[in-house]
Amino acid sequence: MLSSDxxxxxxxxxxxRTLFERxxxxxxxxxxxxxxxxWDSDMIGELAGAxxxxxxxxxxxxxxxxxxxxxxxxxxxxxxVIAPEPVVLTIGLSLGLLRRxxxxxxxxxxxxxxxxxxAVAWQERGPGGAPADATCRYVDGKxxxxxAWVVGAAGSHGFLVVAEGGAGPVLVLTEATAAGLSVxxxxxxxxxxxxELSFSGTPAEQLAEGSAVQDALTEAISDATALxxxxxxxxxxxxxxxxxDYIKTREQFDKPIxxxxxxxHRAVDLNVMxxxxxxxxxxxxxxxxxETVPKIRARLASRAKARAVTAxxxxxxxxxxxxxxxxxxxxxxxxxxLNRALVLSAWLGDDAYHxxxxxxxxxxxxxxx
Amino acid sequence: MTDWNAMSDAEFRKEVHQFFETEYPExxxxxxxxxxxxxxxxxxxxxxxxxxVAPAWPAEYGGMGLNAAKLLIFYEExxxxxxxxxxxxxxxxxxxxxxxxxxxxxxDYWLPRILSCEDIWCQGYSEPGAGSDLANLxxxxxxxxxxxxxNGQKIWTxxxxxxxxxxxLVRTDPNAPxxxxxxxxxxxxxxxxxxxxxxxxxxxGETEFCEVFFDNARTPRENLVGELNKGWSMAKALLSxxxxxxxxxxxxxxxxxxxxxxxxxxxxxxxxxxxxRFAQAALDVEDHAALYARFADQLRRGETLGADxxxxxxxxxxxxxxxxxxxxxxxxxxxGTVGPLxxxxxxxxxxxxxxxxRPTTIYGGSNEIQRNILSKAVLGLPD
Numbered sequence: 001m002l003s004s005d006x007x008x009x010x011x012x013x014x015x016x017r018t019l020f021e022r023x024x025x026x027x028x029x030x031x032x033x034x035x036x037x038x039w040d041s042d043m044i045g046e047l048a049g050a051x052x053x054x055x056x057x058x059x060x061x062x063x064x065x066x067x068x069x070x071x072x073x074x075x076x077x078x079x080x081v082i083a084p085e086p087v088v089l090t091i092g093l094s095l096g097l098l099r100r101x102x103x104x105x106x107x108x109x110x111x112x113x114x115x116x117x118x119a120v121a122w123q124e125r126g127p128g129g130a131p132a133d134a135t136c137r138y139v140d141g142k143x144x145x146x147x148a149w150v151v152g153a154a155g156s157h158g159f160l161v162v163a164e165g166g167a168g169p170v171l172v173l174t175e176a177t178a179a180g181l182s183v184x185x186x187x188x189x190x191x192x193x194x195x196e197l198s199f200s201g202t203p204a205e206q207l208a209e210g211s212a213v214q215d216a217l218t219e220a221i222s223d224a225t226a227l228x229x230x231x232x233x234x235x236x237x238x239x240x241x242x243x244x245d246y247i248k249t250r251e252q253f254d255k256p257i258x259x260x261x262x263x264x265h266r267a268v269d270l271n272v273m274x275x276x277x278x279x280x281x282x283x284x285x286x287x288x289x290x291e292t293v294p295k296i297r298a299r300l301a302s303r304a305k306a307r308a309v310t311a312x313x314x315x316x317x318x319x320x321x322x323x324x325x326x327x328x329x330x331x332x333x334x335x336x337x338l339n340r341a342l343v344l345s346a347w348l349g350d351d352a353y354h355x356x357x358x359x360x361x362x363x364x365x366x367x368x369x
Numbered sequence: 370m371t372d373w374n375a376m377s378d379a380e381f382r383k384e385v386h387q388f389f390e391t392e393y394p395e396x397x398x399x400x401x402x403x404x405x406x407x408x409x410x411x412x413x414x415x416x417x418x419x420x421x422v423a424p425a426w427p428a429e430y431g432g433m434g435l436n437a438a439k440l441l442i443f444y445e446e447x448x449x450x451x452x453x454x455x456x457x458x459x460x461x462x463x464x465x466x467x468x469x470x471x472x473x474x475x476x477d478y479w480l481p482r483i484l485s486c487e488d489i490w491c492q493g494y495s496e497p498g499a500g501s502d503l504a505n506l507x508x509x510x511x512x513x514x515x516x517x518x519x520n521g522q523k524i525w526t527x528x529x530x531x532x533x534x535x536x537x538l539v540r541t542d543p544n545a546p547x548x549x550x551x552x553x554x555x556x557x558x559x560x561x562x563x564x565x566x567x568x569x570x571x572x573x574g575e576t577e578f579c580e581v582f583f584d585n586a587r588t589p590r591e592n593l594v595g596e597l598n599k600g601w602s603m604a605k606a607l608l609s610x611x612x613x614x615x616x617x618x619x620x621x622x623x624x625x626x627x628x629x630x631x632x633x634x635x636x637x638x639x640x641x642x643x644x645x646r647f648a649q650a651a652l653d654v655e656d657h658a659a660l661y662a663r664f665a666d667q668l669r670r671g672e673t674l675g676a677d678x679x680x681x682x683x684x685x686x687x688x689x690x691x692x693x694x695x696x697x698x699x700x701x702x703x704x705g706t707v708g709p710l711x712x713x714x715x716x717x718x719x720x721x722x723x724x725x726x727r728p729t730t731i732y733g734g735s736n737e738i739q740r741n742i743l744s745k746a747v748l749g750l751p752d
Contacts, residue, residue: 255751263750264750268748271680
């Protein structure tokens with residue numbers, strides 16, 4: 001017998017899978033990539049109709065109030081069909097910030113209903129190109145400075161920006177069409193883009209200020225990191241299934257290549273990697289739902305992302321090898337998974353980064369005890 | 370009689386933990402070698418008096434009658450406390466077989482003697498030509514009056530030099546059409562002229578494995594367990610629980626703890642390369658535990674485990690090996706030194722851990738055999 005929580009998650013998984021499969025699975029992702037590299041606004045509407053964006057928002061604020069474990073179920077399904085819609089971005093970051101800082105704001109409802117998409121900008125690029133301390137300022141209702149690595153910048157109606165205010169950090173909202181804002185697109189491996197934002201006296205509405213902003217940002221990043229890990233697990237799972245089908249049917253030397261022991265053992269290793277990653281990420285999401293200490297939640301999220309990236313990298317790269325030459329063509333489905341894995345791995349920190357963060361946090365907790 | 374299964378998991382864990390914590394002799398904790406019976410006899414007597422020698426056996430045969438979930442907790446606590454399993458081949462292997470397939474007379478005679486360790490058992494399965502391909506075994510048993518006469522050789526027989534009896538798979542029908550057929554399960558006394566035991570010295574210098582030679586050795590006909598020529602499927606039927614236990618996180622977790630205290634003492638955590646490799650190992654252990662918990666939950670819900678449980682063994686044994694290899698790296702120039710290395714107030718025997726990890730990927734079905742099983746039974750890959 002499954003507990004009722006698990007039964008809820010199972011139903012959620014089924015309906016999300018049906019929705020994505022009916023829409024065309026990974027074939028839809030290819031069409032969108034070839035068209036413009038954006039997402040499909042009809043799909044946003046369908047996802048909103050299914051309650052996807054508000055899954056972790058409390059019911060009192062118009063959401064489903066189901067927690068990160070449910071968010072992870074949806075993210076896994078997004079990953080399976082490599083859907084380009086901003087699902088983890090919205091659940092984890094935009095609504096993650098707003099529900100903690102401004103649950104009363106009208107943008108909450110619009111995000112949940114799929115009427116608007118907001119990208120979140122907090123990182124900045126230093127002179128050497130690497131991440132640097134924030135210098136973008138918000139004075140007298142206007143933003144000045146730069147933000148980098150903004151996911152979903154190209155299709156969003158506006159931006160939630162964390163900037164330096166007069167008394168500590170502020171969270172402000174600016175429209176995509178605001179004066180003095182320019183967006184430079186950097187094309188990613190999967191056809192999506194990251195935005196480099198430049199503000200010069202751009203008008204923006206202040207939503208929150210002070211240490212609460214930093215705290216909410218930390219929590220939202222933890223949520224998004226763990227959900228991105230779940231997206232990678234779903235992606236890895238589907239990439240593995242595609243590869244398994246391929247090695248069962250592709251014949252060489254008059255036999256399916258999956259009958260050769262060296263191929264079988266590699267397939268088993270990918271399968272074990274996948275199962276460990278899935279168990280880890282699902283356990284982490286459930287634990288994060290019960291955990292209230294932000295530092296511990298961040299450490300858990302790092303554990304999930306470190307594992308998911310390790311698995312996704314290994315699985316998608318070996319998948320190409322097991323496909324042989326056709327795996328290197330754009331025409332075959334498997335390459336889409338490799339490319340999406342590259343982008344999701346780099347977003348919010350890769351495996352090496354998160355192992356470092358995880359070990360530091362573990363030591364800090366150990367020393368505090 | 371206590372109904373352990375009626376307790377909550379937490380209560381039961383506490384009870385088991387407490388007993389091992391207070392009653393187990395400190396000098397026997399985390400023994401680096403397999404003890405002879407004399408070394409742990411005192412502990413065995415305590416366990417016997419408590420009625421805890423056979424946690425998995427039904428209560429009517431003198432066991433604790435634990436269900437799979439409680440059993441897992443029992444073994445987890447045993448491993449965590451560094452409590453030696455003792456000479457448990459009788460309890461783990463022969464007893465369950467006799468309970469399932471034996472006659473009433475066999476049960477009445479053998480089971481109490483297993484519990485009291487009046488008989489100490491060793492397992493005669495592997496042969497020089499029958500390792501991973503166990504069904505290839507050639508040791509013969511033939512009828513001669515009221516006896517079987519046994520001829521052949523067993524190898525890797527753990528602690529045969531400290532055993533009174535051997536349970537074995539022998540070939541009783543050499544003309545059977547398939548090699549898995551014609552194999553029987555037989556019990557035999559070791560103390561007789563036709564049985565010769567020679568110890569094998571391992572890489573770590575221990576002598577826990579033996580070769581056992583049978584030269585017209587004899588055992589009464591009534592020592593056949595189950596049907597003649599049906600031994601193979603009987604022996605396989607017992608492996609289901611062993612398959613999750615052999616993939617449990619204990620060994621790797623203990624080794625990780627050792628690695629951490631050793632490496633901290635040696636200052637290895639100042640090295641960013643070591644830090645990353647440690648983090649990888651520690652996460653490998655933690656994430657394996659998450660997968661293990663998934664299988665344990667399956668048992669808790671009363672489901673039978675599928676062949677996919679083999680992945681636990683593959684992951685945890687290879688992870689265990691990497692951890693002990695990291696210990697050697699952290700030891701630097703002391704990495705080849707035999708015996709305990711002192712760091713601060715802890716002693717770590719780096720090489721002993723390294724050696725202990727090596728056979729884990731070989732025994733219980735080598736990891737290559739496990740991969741064969743997974744590729745066929747779970748992934749459905751073709752022949």
